[in-house]
Amino acid sequence: MYVAITGKGKARVVQFCEQHRIAKTNKKKTVVIKTIGNYEELLKKNPNIILELKEEARRLTEEKKKNVTKNILFRFGHSLVYSLWNEIGLSKILGESLSKTLFSLVVYRLGSSYSTFLENRKTPFLNLESISHSDFYETLLELEENEKILIDCFNKFFEKKTKRRKNLAYYYISSYNYNSYWKVLYGLPNSDSHRTEGNLNFDMILFFDSYGIPIFYQLLIKEKFTGKKLEKVKRLFKISKFISVSTEENKKKKKSFITPVLFDNLDFEVQKEILNEKKWKIIEKEIETDEILEKDKIIKIDNNLKLYIHWSKKRAFRDYIEKNDRNGYIYLMTDEELIKPHEIPDIFQHIWNI
Known part of the structure; x- marks a missing residue:
């Protein structure tokens, strides 16, 4: 870290800066750590200000070097997750001990796939400790006890940071089988009930807003998700309408749904209308060449159903590569x-992100 005087004339300012080498090059980039103030004004107040700031920069540099640990692994994104963690205030909600262990699990999971998570959490990352099997399950049990407080905390935070549509939200249902394969692969605990019943079926219902941010979840074992349960969630979060989002081809709901459909499964007349160059709404164009980069179209199937078609050049290139x-x-x-046309592909894409 060093002291820099930047700008011209009376607009000059004093800053703390650092230089970082750009990967795979001999070039460096300058990063401003802090702007101290106007050079002229600082000098009037204290003629020795530059010498004092240089000493301060030297002290901060030495302090930073001492705090760097020698752990062999580092995952980019640690500081970003930690910053968000503190901003949400999870340590205050969960307590320091539980918050620290949970933070480690989150970072390990973000830097892993399903298949590598089990091994990764045994290896110490920068400023993180390895997580044993017992710690893992104890943390999940403690987290379950704080479920309502945690959900309230997240919802309050995201309501401040985003412009949520309070009258409309979405939900997605996924089904799983808890069986011996999962127990062996992920080291899940055995119990008498699981051994006697073999496969245990359960559904996870995830409720989320138009940004893809989860609002609430529900785990159902041996029971179905009914309209009554949906009404209860509506009242709980004061949302007037939920829309079901499906990822399965042609899985239509009775009402309030979004689902994908294959071109080949559409009626011939609808296919012809899609291929027609008319009635497309241009979303984005290349200014210089006037080439269309993104467009969409809505076709009414009947009084209730409508088909949303979205095309983008970027996706077309990827589809061409994937054949x-x-x-x-x-x-x-x-x-x-109620859904706006530009929201539909985003809402659907959030399923894969979640």
Whole structure:
């Protein structure tokens, strides 16, 4: 870290700066750590200010070097997650001990796939300790006790940071089988009930807003998700309408749904209308060449159903590389009038992100 005087004339300012080498090059970039103030004004107040700031920069540099640990692994993104963690205030909600262990689990999971998570959490990352099996399950049990407090904390934070549509939200249901394969692969604990019943089926219902941020979740074992349960969640979060989002082809709900559909499964007349160059809404164009980069179209199937078609050049190139015959198109069917056209592909894409 060093002291820099930047700018011209009376607009000169004093800053703490650092230089970092750009990876795979001999070039360096300057990073401003802190702007102290106007050079002229600082000098009037204290003629020795530059010498004092240089000493301070030297002290801060030495302090920073001492705090760097010698752990062999480092995952980019630690500081970002830690910054968000503190901003949300999870340490105050969960307590220092539980918060520290949970933070480690989150960072390990973010830097892992399902298959590597088990091994990664045994290896110490920078400023993180390895997590044993017992710590892992004890943390999850403690977390379960604080479930309501934690959900309230997240919801309050994201309501301040985003412009949520309070009248409308979405939910997605996924089904799983808890069986011997999961026990062996992930080291899940055995119990008499699981051994006698063999496969244990359960559903996870995830409720999320138009940003893809989860609002609430529900785990159901041996029971179905009914309209009554949905009404209870509506009242709990004061949301007037939930829309079901499916990832399965042509899995239509009775009402309030978004689902994908294959081009080949559409009626011939609808296919012809899609291929027609008319009635497309241009979303983005290349200014110099006037080339279309993104467009969408809505086709009414009947009084209730409508088909949303989205095309992008970027996706078309990826589809060409993957040879999947989609040619840059997304086809989504819905019966909802409240959803804005540009929201539909984003909402659907959030499923994969979550």
